[in-house]
Amino acid sequence: IVVGGVQKQPAYIAQGGSEAGVQLAVHPLAARALLGLPAGALTSDDELVTSGAEVLGKRATEVRERLCEQRSWADRFAVLGTYLRERAAAGEDGAPVRSEVAEAWAWLARHRGAGTLTGLAEHVALSPRRLTSVFRAETGLSPKQAARLMRFQCARNTVVRSVAVGRAPDLARVAAECGYFDHSHLVRDFRRYTGVSPTAWLAEECRNIQAGGHLYGEE
Missing domain, CATH: 1.10.10 (Arc Repressor Mutant, subunit A)
Structure with a gap:
């Protein structure tokens, strides 16, 4: 089980032979509820991924073992879906994403990465420097980096x-x-x-x- 933050450049992973598994893409603003920590905590210049067992705990290891025991992908997805819904429900009581960060992300998404940092900061009533600080801590990206990724995705x-x-x-x-x-x-x-x-x-x-x-x- 491995967990990684948002990447700002291509990453190449060498592997021998073949492997099978499930890859789950988590929205950066959903990381708190699902993983128990902000996506920014998973972003590192030194390590591409972090051990999922360390982040998610023993329960995740047990779920992985159950996935390996299933005989069909439908059953594996059902097991994983149940686990994820339980994680998300448990995470609803944790610290929420700051409203300014959530609105900043939504603003960038509406504009498909266009606009200026000054305009975005004014929209959420924070200084550009403060917005960059809290945005990076939550997502692992600065607003400018997120905007550039959104524009590229478009x-x-x-x-x-x-x-x-x-x-x-x-x-x-x-x-x-x-x-x-x-x-x-x-x-x-x-x-x-x-x-x-x-x-x-x-x-x-x-x-x-x-x-x-x-x-x-x-x-």
């Missing part, structure tokens, strides 16, 4: 939707629609977050997209 999803319907993506149009200065700006962010150009990324992911793999984890 562009990536637009590209994926084009490929999914059999249409070649117009990267210049995607860049304009998602708030980039130009096509080159979009290419730089693709390299920053995936390690390759948009063309190379599509070459690697095209079959997965066409098979419907892009639908997983979008919500």
